[in-house]
Amino acid sequence: MNRNAWITATFSMSASLATLLVSTVMVEAWTDEEPVFQTHYDGVTNDLLTAGLGKSGLGSTTPPAFTDPLHPMPEELRRLAIYSNYRALIDPTPGGGYGSLYGPNVTADGTVTNGEGLIAGDEYITFDRGDDGHGHVTMMVQVPDSYDPAKGCIITAPSSGSRGVYGAIATAGEWGLKHGCAVAYTDKGSGTGAHDLQNNTVNLIRGERQDAAVAGDDSNFTATLTRRERAAFNAAYPNRFAFKHAHSQKNPEKDWGRNVLQSIKFAFSVLNKKFGQRGAEISKRNTLVIASSVSNGGGASVRAVEQDDEHLIDGLAVGEPNVNPEFSSKFSIVQSGRPPLQAHSRPLIDYITLVNVFQGCANLAAANAAAxxxxxxxxxxxxxxxTKGLLAGSTLADQANEAQKIINDFGILPEQNLVQPGYWFAFVPQSISVTYANAYGRFSVADHLCNYSFGASASGVPGSLAPSAEAAIFGTSNGIPPTAGINLINDAAPDGPREDRVSTPAQNLDGALCLRSLATGKDAASGTKLFGPQSVGAHRINEGVEQIIASGNLHRTPAVFVTGRSDGILPPNFASRAYFGLNNVVEGSISPLHYYEVTNAHHLDSFNQFAGYNAMFIPLHRYFIQAMDLMYDHLLHGKALPPSQVVHTIPRGDGAPSITLANVPPIVDTPPASALITFSAGEVNIPN
Incomplete structure (x- = not known):
């Protein structure tokens, strides 16, 4: 199977200009001297949630096209961005639950309608440049026409992954809009900013491409290179790109919590501009605020609650959050029938680089044959x-089984083993390792970390990106390669630069070991301490990691985590389970955190549309929606949150028949004792 056949979108559906005509105005600065783009969507020809595509358009495998593929309009780029981001976060197939368990046509109370689910309202978008004036963090607020200041609510929707500002549209965005809430989005400084270093073009805030010199400070992201530095890099590595998350040299993750808090303040500013003249000021005193989102966005909201000195946030409800909790020896994690895990709470750069070294071999383990x-x-x-002494086995079978055992002995659950080969095929751990090592160490694209670069390729050989693909990059990119025609390039390949995985028979093991060494501070092959430039690089990455460690203190703010037990990107023992344990240590008997772990659920629901995944896994999104419902009911009506529990689901099975409610039982108020997740005597106890 060609990996890019299902990763890369093709444009074949014509878009009517008439359906994109909306009223956009640029409003003078509201905060930090930044202009605000304000657009009203009528909910008929265009809207906040689906960009006019509706349930049917978002469910279609044919993405929206541009009238002029080389010069798309901002509204066309927005439409494609919403289409791409929505489908990336959910399983868009009816058999998997789209249109019945979730989707634009499913109302806030769960009623399935025959409608398209368009939502009218206003959208406001601007930059937050941060304390240094050069942050270029995108913020956006959507206010549905159904918003009632007398029942005011704000839902935060920081982007998932490295996505742009629409990167939580399918999760927190949809839930908030359906409930008549304002939704506060942010790209967290890691969103879609792609600098074509060869042609020196960048994205503007609404996606248009422009010469970097002309764009100036209006650029979403421009690599900080002098003209001479860029020319030297282009001479050595032509047709390469710098990406905002990897190459901003700002370690954006350290500010994710602040970004969320700023988006809330922007939402209050918007609401007061829109409704303030009708009565009293709209503020925390009369507006419910729920911090939300999934994955990186969920982690950003967790950090926002930890840093919420102004008490803006009333509750937290997140899915599979990327949290890197501070290690505490005061607790262990015990899953029934398994030895206690003391070495929990490892940071992402540690476990993802380990997977990046061993997974390509572990794929061959006999137990993974059905993956x-x-x-x-x-x-x-x-x-x-x-050969490097990292596997002892002498046969291929022994080596593959040993590689898988190393991964699981590290603390990564065996429940993820059948998930991970597909993630490897899609280049997930490889690209996360490269992006986050660059980000944490604040490396420039010119630092050429571990001989990696980002660029288009044909038959494995780097080349120029098609002009039409570059014009669409705001609408198609997820902010991390492979994306929008941009791949990870191994510039140290024996036959010259090549696309990473096909660059050597061992899939660039040297590059993976380089990243692993930088993550641990020790040579990945010999185990000896690094010295020289590598030691400096490892120190920089370690400093960056220290800046993103979570404290575990939610300040008694009611909180819900939902996580899939089979998560192959953010293993529960290092993220959600570990944070639950740390919070119980920090806040003790007044811990406000309720943790729901869902069996047969993994990190990327969008994979459930593919054969095999559809039979074995259920949509975690179903439980994100319930988590939001539970938190909303708790804050609005005082209903108690259900105790922490394992939710046992039933996969669709052979042939993947259409999902039903029987496959996805709810989080319950009184689970049996055998399903309760507890913290006692210094142990996080997780039942099977």
């Missing part, structure tokens, strides 16, 4: 790991 999308194993990766 869906297991299309990129490497026998040479196994052999080279053995």
């Amino acid at each position: 869906p999308l297991n299309a990129a194993p490497s026998t040479q990766r196994c052999a080279d790991l053995h």
